[in-house]
Amino acid sequence: MTIRVAWGLVLAALVLAGCDSGDTPYLKIAGGGFVFNYRIAEATCNVVAEPLRALPEGAVLEGEFENPQGGEALRVTRTPVAPQRRYMLTSPPLHGVQADRPYGVTLRLRDAAGTLLEEHVRAFTSTVDQSVLPKVPLTIGPGYTRNPESFGGVPPAR
Numbered sequence: 001m002t003i004r005v006a007w008g009l010v011l012a013a014l015v016l017a018g019c020d021s022g023d024t025p026y027l028k029i030a031g032g033g034f035v036f037n038y039r040i041a042e043a044t045c046n047v048v049a050e051p052l053r054a055l056p057e058g059a060v061l062e063g064e065f066e067n068p069q070g071g072e073a074l075r076v077t078r079t080p081v082a083p084q085r086r087y088m089l090t091s092p093p094l095h096g097v098q099a100d101r102p103y104g105v106t107l108r109l110r111d112a113a114g115t116l117l118e119e120h121v122r123a124f125t126s127t128v129d130q131s132v133l134p135k136v137p138l139t140i141g142p143g144y145t146r147n148p149e150s151f152g153g154v155p156p157a158r
Helices: 002-017
Strands: 027-037 042-051 060-065 074-078 087-090 102-110 116-125
Touching: 027 102, 027 116, 042 060, 042 102, 042 116, 060 087, 074 087
Parallel strands: none
Antiparallel strands: 027 042, 042 087, 060 074, 060 102, 102 116
16 A cells, blocks of 8 residues: 555656746756857857746747947847757857956847746856967868968968
Protein backbone atom coordinates (compact mmCIF):
# COMPACT_ATOMS: atom_id res chain seq x y z
CA MET A 1 0.00 0.00 0.00
CA THR A 2 2.78 2.49 0.85
CA ILE A 3 4.46 1.80 -2.50
CA ARG A 4 1.24 2.80 -4.30
CA VAL A 5 1.00 5.99 -2.25
CA ALA A 6 4.65 6.79 -3.00
CA TRP A 7 4.13 6.24 -6.74
CA GLY A 8 0.99 8.37 -6.59
CA LEU A 9 2.93 11.23 -4.98
CA VAL A 10 5.73 10.93 -7.55
CA LEU A 11 3.19 11.00 -10.39
CA ALA A 12 1.41 14.02 -8.88
CA ALA A 13 4.74 15.86 -8.50
CA LEU A 14 5.61 15.19 -12.14
CA VAL A 15 2.23 16.43 -13.34
CA LEU A 16 2.49 19.61 -11.28
CA ALA A 17 6.05 20.22 -12.46
CA GLY A 18 4.78 20.33 -16.05
CA CYS A 19 2.23 23.05 -15.32
CA ASP A 20 2.99 26.66 -16.21
CA SER A 21 2.88 29.02 -13.29
CA GLY A 22 1.70 32.54 -14.06
CA ASP A 23 4.17 34.08 -11.62
CA THR A 24 7.25 32.28 -12.99
CA PRO A 25 9.30 34.39 -15.42
CA TYR A 26 9.17 33.36 -19.06
CA LEU A 27 12.92 33.76 -19.60
CA LYS A 28 16.27 34.13 -17.99
CA ILE A 29 19.56 35.39 -19.38
CA ALA A 30 21.67 32.25 -19.60
CA GLY A 31 24.85 33.95 -20.79
CA GLY A 32 26.43 36.20 -23.32
CA GLY A 33 29.43 38.42 -23.91
CA PHE A 34 31.69 39.83 -26.57
CA VAL A 35 33.04 38.00 -29.61
CA PHE A 36 36.09 39.37 -31.43
CA ASN A 37 36.44 37.69 -34.83
CA TYR A 38 39.93 38.62 -36.01
CA ARG A 39 39.46 36.91 -39.40
CA ILE A 40 36.79 39.40 -40.44
CA ALA A 41 37.92 42.25 -38.12
CA GLU A 42 34.55 42.40 -36.38
CA ALA A 43 33.33 42.66 -32.79
CA THR A 44 29.81 41.72 -31.67
CA CYS A 45 27.97 41.19 -28.40
CA ASN A 46 25.67 38.23 -27.75
CA VAL A 47 22.98 37.56 -25.18
CA VAL A 48 21.52 34.07 -24.67
CA ALA A 49 17.89 33.73 -23.55
CA GLU A 50 16.65 30.52 -21.99
CA PRO A 51 12.88 29.95 -21.68
CA LEU A 52 11.74 28.83 -18.23
CA ARG A 53 8.23 28.01 -19.44
CA ALA A 54 6.23 28.01 -22.66
CA LEU A 55 6.36 31.35 -24.48
CA PRO A 56 3.12 32.90 -25.74
CA GLU A 57 2.12 32.24 -29.34
CA GLY A 58 3.51 34.97 -31.62
CA ALA A 59 5.95 36.29 -28.99
CA VAL A 60 9.03 38.24 -30.06
CA LEU A 61 12.42 38.42 -28.34
CA GLU A 62 14.13 41.80 -28.53
CA GLY A 63 17.75 42.49 -27.69
CA GLU A 64 18.96 46.02 -27.09
CA PHE A 65 22.73 46.57 -26.95
CA GLU A 66 24.48 49.68 -25.68
CA ASN A 67 26.35 51.34 -28.54
CA PRO A 68 30.06 51.68 -27.60
CA GLN A 69 30.29 54.74 -29.89
CA GLY A 70 27.42 56.42 -28.05
CA GLY A 71 24.15 57.36 -29.66
CA GLU A 72 21.14 55.11 -30.03
CA ALA A 73 21.16 51.57 -28.73
CA LEU A 74 21.41 48.78 -31.30
CA ARG A 75 18.31 46.55 -31.52
CA VAL A 76 17.71 43.08 -32.89
CA THR A 77 14.62 40.86 -32.78
CA ARG A 78 14.01 37.15 -33.04
CA THR A 79 10.84 35.07 -33.21
CA PRO A 80 10.97 32.08 -30.86
CA VAL A 81 10.27 28.56 -32.16
CA ALA A 82 8.47 26.29 -29.66
CA PRO A 83 10.87 23.38 -29.15
CA GLN A 84 14.06 25.49 -29.02
CA ARG A 85 15.70 25.61 -25.60
CA ARG A 86 17.98 28.64 -26.06
CA TYR A 87 17.99 31.72 -28.26
CA MET A 88 21.07 33.78 -29.06
CA LEU A 89 20.62 37.39 -30.07
CA THR A 90 23.70 38.95 -31.65
CA SER A 91 24.31 42.67 -32.03
CA PRO A 92 25.22 44.25 -35.34
CA PRO A 93 29.00 44.84 -35.69
CA LEU A 94 30.28 47.08 -32.89
CA HIS A 95 32.94 49.80 -33.01
CA GLY A 96 34.88 51.30 -30.12
CA VAL A 97 34.60 48.49 -27.54
CA GLN A 98 36.90 49.26 -24.60
CA ALA A 99 38.35 46.73 -22.19
CA ASP A 100 37.08 46.59 -18.59
CA ARG A 101 34.06 48.78 -19.29
CA PRO A 102 30.57 47.33 -18.74
CA TYR A 103 28.11 47.65 -21.63
CA GLY A 104 24.39 47.29 -20.98
CA VAL A 105 22.22 44.70 -22.70
CA THR A 106 18.45 44.52 -22.34
CA LEU A 107 16.44 41.42 -23.24
CA ARG A 108 12.72 41.95 -23.76
CA LEU A 109 9.85 39.58 -24.43
CA ARG A 110 6.84 41.04 -26.22
CA ASP A 111 3.55 39.39 -27.08
CA ALA A 112 2.13 39.25 -30.62
CA ALA A 113 0.57 42.71 -30.17
CA GLY A 114 3.90 44.24 -29.09
CA THR A 115 3.02 44.56 -25.41
CA LEU A 116 6.01 44.19 -23.10
CA LEU A 117 5.71 41.01 -21.04
CA GLU A 118 9.14 40.87 -19.47
CA GLU A 119 12.44 42.72 -19.38
CA HIS A 120 15.88 41.59 -18.17
CA VAL A 121 18.96 43.82 -17.93
CA ARG A 122 22.58 42.70 -17.71
CA ALA A 123 25.97 44.24 -18.35
CA PHE A 124 28.78 42.47 -20.20
CA THR A 125 32.42 43.52 -19.95
CA SER A 126 35.16 42.71 -22.42
CA THR A 127 38.61 41.85 -21.11
CA VAL A 128 40.26 43.06 -24.32
CA ASP A 129 40.08 46.29 -26.26
CA GLN A 130 38.77 46.36 -29.82
CA SER A 131 42.17 47.66 -30.91
CA VAL A 132 43.34 44.00 -30.94
CA LEU A 133 41.43 43.54 -34.20
CA PRO A 134 43.15 44.19 -37.53
CA LYS A 135 42.22 47.36 -39.44
CA VAL A 136 40.91 45.34 -42.40
CA PRO A 137 39.62 41.76 -42.54
CA LEU A 138 42.31 39.10 -42.92
CA THR A 139 39.94 36.99 -45.00
CA ILE A 140 37.13 37.64 -47.45
CA GLY A 141 34.27 35.54 -48.75
CA PRO A 142 32.71 32.34 -47.48
CA GLY A 143 35.89 30.28 -48.03
CA TYR A 144 38.11 32.48 -45.86
CA THR A 145 40.13 33.61 -48.88
CA ARG A 146 43.08 35.78 -47.84
CA ASN A 147 42.34 39.48 -48.22
CA PRO A 148 45.10 41.08 -50.33
CA GLU A 149 44.46 44.45 -48.64
CA SER A 150 45.49 43.05 -45.27
CA PHE A 151 48.93 42.10 -46.63
CA GLY A 152 49.80 45.39 -48.35
CA GLY A 153 48.41 44.20 -51.68
CA VAL A 154 50.78 41.23 -51.76
CA PRO A 155 49.50 37.88 -50.55
CA PRO A 156 51.90 36.17 -48.14
CA ALA A 157 54.19 33.47 -49.51
CA ARG A 158 53.07 29.93 -48.84
